[in-house]
Amino acid sequence: xxxxxxxxxxxxxxxxxxxxxxxxxxxxxxxxxxxxxxxxxxxxxxxxxxxxxxxxxxxxxxxxxxxxxxxxxxxxxxxxxxxxxxxxxxxxxxxxxxxxxxxxxxxxxxxxxxxxxxxxxxxxxxxxxxxxxxxxxxxxxxxxxxxxxxxxxxxxxxxxxxxxxxxxxxxxxxxxxxxxxxxxxxxxxxxxxxxxxxxxxxxxxxxxxxxxxxxxxxxxxxxxxxxxxxxxxxxxxxxxxxxxxxxxxxxxxxxxxxxxxxxxxxxxxxxxxxxxxxxxxxxxxxxxxxxxxxxxxxxxxxxxxxxxxxxxxxxxxxxxxxxxxxxxxxxxxxxxxxxxxxxxxxxxxxxxxxxxxxxxxxxxxxxxxxxxxxxxxxxxxxxxxxxxxxxxxxxxxxxxxxxxxxxxxxxxxxxxxxxxxxxxxxxxxxxxxxxxxxxxxx
Amino acid sequence: xxxxxxxxxxxxxxxxxxxxxxxxxxxxxxxxxxxxxxxxxxxxxxxxxxxxxxxxxxxxxxxxxxxxxxxxxxxxxxxxxxxxxxxxxxxxxxxxxxxxxxxxxxxxxxxxxxxxxxxxxxxxxxxxxxxxxxxxxxxxxxxxxxxxxxxxxxxxxxxxxxxxxxxxxxxxxxxxxxxxxxxxxxxxxxxxxxxxxxxxxxxxxxxxxxxxxxxxxxxxxxxxxxxxxxxxxxxxxxxxxxxxxxxxxxxxxxxxxxxxxxxxxxxxxxxxxxxxxxxxxxxxxxxxxxxxxxxx
Numbered sequence: 143x144x145x146x147x148x149x150x151x152x153x154x155x156x157x158x159x160x161x162x163x164x165x166x167x168x169x170x171x172x173x174x175x176x177x178x179x180x181x182x183x184x185x186x187x188x189x190x191x192x193x194x195x196x197x198x199x200x201x202x203x204x205x206x207x208x209x210x211x212x213x214x215x216x217x218x219x220x221x222x223x224x225x226x227x228x229x230x231x232x233x234x235x236x237x238x239x240x241x242x243x244x245x246x247x248x249x250x251x252x253x254x255x256x257x258x259x260x261x262x263x264x265x266x267x268x269x270x271x272x273x274x275x276x277x278x279x280x281x282x283x284x285x286x287x288x289x290x291x292x293x294x295x296x297x298x299x300x301x302x303x304x305x306x307x308x309x310x311x312x313x314x315x316x317x318x319x320x321x322x323x324x325x326x327x328x329x330x331x332x333x334x335x336x337x338x339x340x341x342x343x344x345x346x347x348x349x350x351x352x353x354x355x356x357x358x359x360x361x362x363x364x365x366x367x368x369x370x371x372x373x374x375x376x377x378x379x380x381x382x383x384x385x386x387x388x389x390x391x392x393x394x395x396x397x398x399x400x401x402x403x404x405x406x407x408x409x410x411x412x413x414x415x416x417x418x419x420x421x422x423x424x425x426x427x428x429x430x431x432x433x434x435x436x437x438x439x440x441x442x443x444x445x446x447x448x449x450x451x452x453x454x455x456x457x458x459x460x461x462x463x464x465x466x467x468x469x470x471x472x473x474x475x476x477x478x479x480x481x482x483x484x485x486x487x488x489x490x491x492x493x494x495x496x497x498x499x500x501x502x503x504x505x506x507x508x509x510x511x512x513x514x515x516x517x518x519x520x521x522x523x524x525x526x527x528x529x530x531x532x533x534x535x536x537x538x539x540x541x542x543x544x545x546x547x548x549x550x551x552x553x554x555x556x557x558x559x560x561x562x563x564x565x566x567x568x569x570x571x572x573x574x575x576x577x578x579x580x581x582x583x584x
Numbered sequence: 585x586x587x588x589x590x591x592x593x594x595x596x597x598x599x600x601x602x603x604x605x606x607x608x609x610x611x612x613x614x615x616x617x618x619x620x621x622x623x624x625x626x627x628x629x630x631x632x633x634x635x636x637x638x639x640x641x642x643x644x645x646x647x648x649x650x651x652x653x654x655x656x657x658x659x660x661x662x663x664x665x666x667x668x669x670x671x672x673x674x675x676x677x678x679x680x681x682x683x684x685x686x687x688x689x690x691x692x693x694x695x696x697x698x699x700x701x702x703x704x705x706x707x708x709x710x711x712x713x714x715x716x717x718x719x720x721x722x723x724x725x726x727x728x729x730x731x732x733x734x735x736x737x738x739x740x741x742x743x744x745x746x747x748x749x750x751x752x753x754x755x756x757x758x759x760x761x762x763x764x765x766x767x768x769x770x771x772x773x774x775x776x777x778x779x780x781x782x783x784x785x786x787x788x789x790x791x792x793x794x795x796x797x798x799x800x801x802x803x804x805x806x807x808x809x810x811x812x813x814x815x816x817x818x819x820x821x822x823x824x825x826x827x828x829x830x831x832x833x834x835x836x837x838x839x840x841x842x843x844x845x846x847x848x849x850x851x852x853x854x855x856x857x858x859x860x861x862x863x864x865x866x867x868x869x870x871x872x873x874x875x876x877x878x879x880x
Contacts, residue, residue, distance in 0.1 A: 412766075415766075424766065426763075426766045432760065432762045432763040432766050433763065433766075434763065435756050435759045435760050435763050435764070435767075435826075436759070436760075437755075437759045437826055437827065438755065438756065438759065442752065446752075446756060446767045446769070447767045447768045451749055452748055452749055452750065453747060453748060453749070454746075454747050454748060454749055454752065496767065
């Protein structure tokens with residue numbers, strides 16, 4: 143299958159260049175070509191006036207192209223010093239290693255990204271944002287002139303994201319170029335200079351981001367007008383369904399749960415799921431890991447939590463799967479296809495369908511739109527509204543403040559494993575929620 | 585059928601053709617019958633091994649369990665199955681319930697059981713009760729019964745792997761344990777039951793094996809784990825769990841059994857058998873990492 147055709151992408155020194163597009167638009171493929179992970183069938187890459195038909199990973203590194211992946215790929219069992227040394231110099235089998243100078247170098251690099259971390263610590267003991275900083279330090283260690291950040295804020299809280307932006311601006315001031323990939327459009331307007339929109343493997347446009355509005359950008363990505371970013375509907379609130387950590391959840395209500403990464407939201411949700419009756423359904427965070435079982439068929443996945451009697455009933459399974467396929471606009475070749483053949487947004491729909499099939503009264507969604515493209519995102523939001531309308535009580539955990547503000551009837555804020563505040567939709571502002579998350583004001 | 589199972593089938597057909605030309609005596613009825621009877625314990629053990637591999641674990645203690653169960657036959661035939669279930673419960677509790685690494689746990693049970701048996705028998709053969717052989721039936725009828733029983737077991741398991749909720753839980757657990765847990769599948773029970781089932785299958789294998797003799801060596805079942813793992817893996821099961829079929833396992837067992845017999849018929853030293861089994865495991869592992877990685 144052709145992933146890219148007619149893509150034209152240029153990067154100036156000292157700019158932050160946003161690369162956007164729905165899932166499957168070709169962003170990852172373009173990045174892979176730049177890092178030498180895959181080779182393009184046609185076209186050339188010009189770096190500093192020199193033309194290359196293709197790059198290899200080592201050539202890309204030599205040319206100063208560094209990448210920080212969405213999920214940091216540190217070696218957990220090695221120390222920070224070892225991680226950085228490995229990333230910068232590669233593994234060498236020759237001679238004795240001079241650990242003192244390496245440690246010094248690692249400390250310098252960490253300082254340059256504004257991290258104060260003990261270099262003797264094991265990478266596995268670091269938080270996700272800290273691991274990310276180590277990755278950036280690693281890239282800077284190879285003197286990367288081009289730094290690719292792939293969904294860097296996907297698992298960062300707002301505060302950590304702000305730290306990252308400060309760092310990105312500083313790197314830009316040093317004359318480095320940054321390719322910034324993100325699904326969070328707000329932050330692009332905050333951080334990027336120019337934006338390139340990819341759709342269906344083609345460049346749609348490259349222009350200064352200040353010339354675009356958010357609405358226009360979404361339209362360019364989707365190729366269609368999205369009337370509303372959050373299709374929130376007012377639904378009459380019904381009877382109480384469940385109490386989670388002191389919060390009463392009512393039928394028809396969407397309660398958003400905000401908090402920094404590590405505030406204990408996922409743990410709370412899983413405790414509720416495992417301790418309460420079958421009425422509660424929990425859609426786990428990180429669909430790719432734990433939401434679906436990729437090898438199994440769409441219908442087996444959808445019925446996994448509901449229709450498991452001793453003897454399987456394939457007709458009933460197919461019927462249920464087909465019903466959800468229609469209801470959720472699930473795009474799949476057939477309900478017998480393995481889930482691994484579906485796109486990310488559609489896999490997420492399968493994960494949701496699995497829980498809807500159990501007929502729950504309470505649905506806990508953990509980061510339901512993380513890493514999902516704009517189109518699928520608003521479909522999932524619309525589905526949440528439909529479900530609320532039908533009397534479901536929904537708890538939505540999200541690290542994306544606009545989503546929390548846009549979708550919730552009430553917002554619960556968690557900090558250090560405690561609920562520190564509950565705010566009504568009418569009173570909620572970004573500042574208010576953020577300061578509760580941080581614990582600045584009481 | 586995946587690449588490996590198809591390759592195994594192709595290899596099997598090739599060996600059968602070679603035997604047809606070079607040693608047509610291989611196809612004599614008596615030989616085929618003995619070959620089948622000799623390999624039925626391996627086949628039944630492999631069914632249990634398939635389940636264990638499906639949940640992404642391994643059980644290298646099946647050989648020792650086989651000896652234990654064979655000893656238990658001398659007390660009373662149903663005791664064989666009970667002993668297998670008991671050994672499986674120990675493995676299941678440690679690997680399944682407590683979540684310890686199965687390679688270490690079953691290495692422990694393998695050695696502990698084997699040496700306990702060696703100590704208790706002092707190396708003497710285990711005498712089976714008189715009248716036990718062929719369960720008092722004629723040899724002919726007994727042989728046919730064993731073959732039919734094995735065939736039924738294979739058909740039932742092949743059907744059950746696809747059509748029962750419990751075994752779908754086994755596949756789901758092996759494909760992604762955390763995912764299965766979050767789907768509300770009682771992963772711990774599934775893992776535990778799988779090891780217990782593996783033990784029960786070994787018990788049945790030992791029982792059917794013992795039916796053919798009036799005494800059993802205390803070293804019975806040596807190397808059975810290697811054969812069973814090789815058969816299941818050659819048959820296309822994933823060492824990482826979540827993938828594997830009954831048909832593939834039958835092909836794997838048949839291939840290994842035929843290779844063993846072919847060596848004799850082609851005049852090659854039987855000492856090569858284990859070396860060939862080892863190479864086959866390596867080839868299967870290689871095929872898994874090379875050819876079947878495309879998923880995702």
